[in-house]
Amino acid sequence: MTQTRVFEHRTLLAHPRETVWGWMAGPGALQRMNPPFASELVSGPTDGLAVGSETRLRIAAPGGAGLFADTADGFLKGTLPAGLARRIPAAATPKVPWTARHTAYEDGRMFRDEMVSGPLAAWTHTHLFEDAAPGEADAPDGRPGTVVLDRVEYALPAQSLLSRVPGVGAAAAGKAHELFEAELRRQFAYRGRVLAEDLDFHAAHPGPLTGGPRRTVAVTGAGGMIGTQLCALLTSGGHRVIRLVRDPQAVTGEDTALWDPLRGTVDVEALRAADVVVNLAGEPIAGRFTPEHKEAVHASRVQGTRTLVQAIAALDPAGRPDLVNGSAVGWYGADAGTGPYGSGLVEDLPAGDDFLAEVVSDWEAEAVAAEALGVRVARVRIGVVLSPAGGMLQRMLPLFLLGVGGPMATAGGQSHDGSPWISWIGLDDIVGILAHAVLDDAVSGAYNGTAPEPVTAKEFARTLGSVLRRPAVLPVPSFGPRLLLGAEGAAETVEADQKAVAEKILATGYEMRAPALEGALRHVLGR
Structure with a gap:
């Protein structure tokens, strides 16, 4: 027994x-x-x-062994070409x-x-x-x-x-x-x-859970790391979420609807039912910056946003939903550093001139076009999101858990220790900021979706090493990311130098759950 x-x-x-x-x-x-x-x-x-x-x-598996196996698996699948990654059998996952x-x-x-x-x-x-x-x-x-x-x-x-x-x-x-x-x-x-x-x-943010009104929110990119948690936060508060999906077989009921951003089609009835549309869809940026990949990254964001705005324009003006549009701190350019005044990148600065800055500029321009329709538009420039389930942190964890992690070996940035600035944010906080933008009608315009305390790459490595109880002194050779992503891809992602500041979103009343890096890492890693 x-x-x-x-x-x-x-x-x-x-x-x-x-x-x-x-x-x-x-x-x-x-x-x-x-x-x-x-x-x-x-x-x-x-x-x-x-x-x-x-x-x-x-x-x-519990502890560091399970975290290593899981993040190494996620890193491998996120790095391999999509066709090859899909061939890894489910039984091989940890x-x-x-x-x-x-x-x-x-x-x-x-x-x-x-x-x-x-x-x-x-x-x-x-x-x-x-x-x-x-x-x-x-x-x-x-x-x-x-x-x-x-x-x-x-x-x-x-x-x-x-x-x-x-x-x-x-x-x-x-x-x-x-x-x-x-x-x-x-x-x-x-x-x-x-x-x-x-x-x-x-x-x-009073909703049905606390005696307030219920909102209906249509979400693109609902299956991604951020979108999944945003939908969960909204529905746990009693709001209705309609997930806009591209696969017809994924349309399973009234809370899923079909759209095809590249063909310019979307379920108009879903938009008519919505009070707010949240647009998070886009081809993953990670990957070698080949002409094909760059076109997919650009088209998925720009044409997708255009599809939504054109569909909103066709609705009765009295019933048009607001738009909360995903964006990125890539707006400022990969070498923006602290900005022209040295205190940090603020939202009214012009866009940079590299590839990702161009993508974000075109992406936001499509969203801003909805303002002419009388629609409230909020653009959230998302920083480096911290989660072991994906993104930069997932890619770094295997090396750090093995004790061979450290900051990227780059040409340096404008920070006090000569390394690039990282505009990070915890997953729960970027989800909270997006939900705040959905539920607070006073939130409009561009906002940095970043924590109030950006850090340098060296500070990030030291803090992560401390949280994991691992050394963090060996610089990661720059040829590694450049081998995987190409020179342009590495320069605009893992080597980017951007100190975006969060004062504007904080001024709207949003309260950060994890304003400091160590607390954010301890939360998402269970340390």
Whole structure:
């Protein structure tokens, strides 16, 4: 008979229980709470919190070994040509499948899920919701806050056999439990922080969850790293999201609709239903800057935005949705440094003159054309987004985890230590800024989607090494990125020198979740 152990984690929230429960019952809650350093949500929940609802995940091995294997796999697939990457069999990926089923439910108080298949011998997770004690965590309106108690009963694989090995078995089993529960603490700390910060966000942007109006938001690029989390944040707050997809087979109901940006077609009814359109679609920039790749990067953004604006123009003026358009700090040019005044790149500076600056300039021009239609347009110039699930951080992690990471060896920048500036931002914050632009009608014009404390490449490497407890002194030879991306691609991406500042978006009332680099890295890496 399998012997189970019990792990418990308590989260205290300054929000009433009905609000916390409403967030948890929203369709985006699990996506928001899923730690990117530990697992990937594949599908579900199929029926919310109801008994019988199922969720499928892919789970990484715990600790640094799992993070290394997962990020190395992501780096490889992101670097290889798309056709070759698709040929890597699913069995070769470092994560293992996990299926859980909801087995108990009591409205407003508890629900339970159990592992149906996965790497453990047993797993039963009970989520309990209770009012906090008076004065312990009162909500702003004076009502009691909420205590969320996560109670996990689990058994590790082969633990009963291991514990019977004479001499060392009990000690080995105890160490295995110690390591496993350390991993659980990392994951539940991440979940609790996201839950608390999302609830704070929704309290500051009233929607159905907090007694405010519901908005309908159409999103392109909804399946990307940023788009997936944006949709989850909006739906967990009670808003409706319509995902605009390019594959007809992906149109599965009223909350998905078809568009083809390069052919200039979009489901007009989806736009007519929307209060706001968020445009995040675009060919990934990473790759060698061949003529074909550069054309795909340019066309996917420029023609896609033009398609949306032309479709919006055809609608009745009284029913035209606002537009929140993705953009990039590439606007300023790869060698912009600190800008002409030395204090940082601000939004009213002109565009640079390299390839990516041209792409962003043309991209924003298409979006700005909607202003002539009476449409509110917000353009968010996104910086280097931090997540182990993709982007620059994913590409850097394998080297740092091996202890051979360090700053890029470049010709230097305008910073105090001679290395280029990096305008970074945590994934939760760029998602929050985009959602803020969706829900706050006063947000219009261009905004830097970056953290308030940009750092140099040397500072970034030192901080990442400290968070991972690894050395970070070996410069990464510039021939590596240039071999993968070509001279132009490397110069405009990994070697870019841009110190974009965030004062303008902060002045609109957005509150950064992770304003400093170390805190942002510790959050996304579970450290």
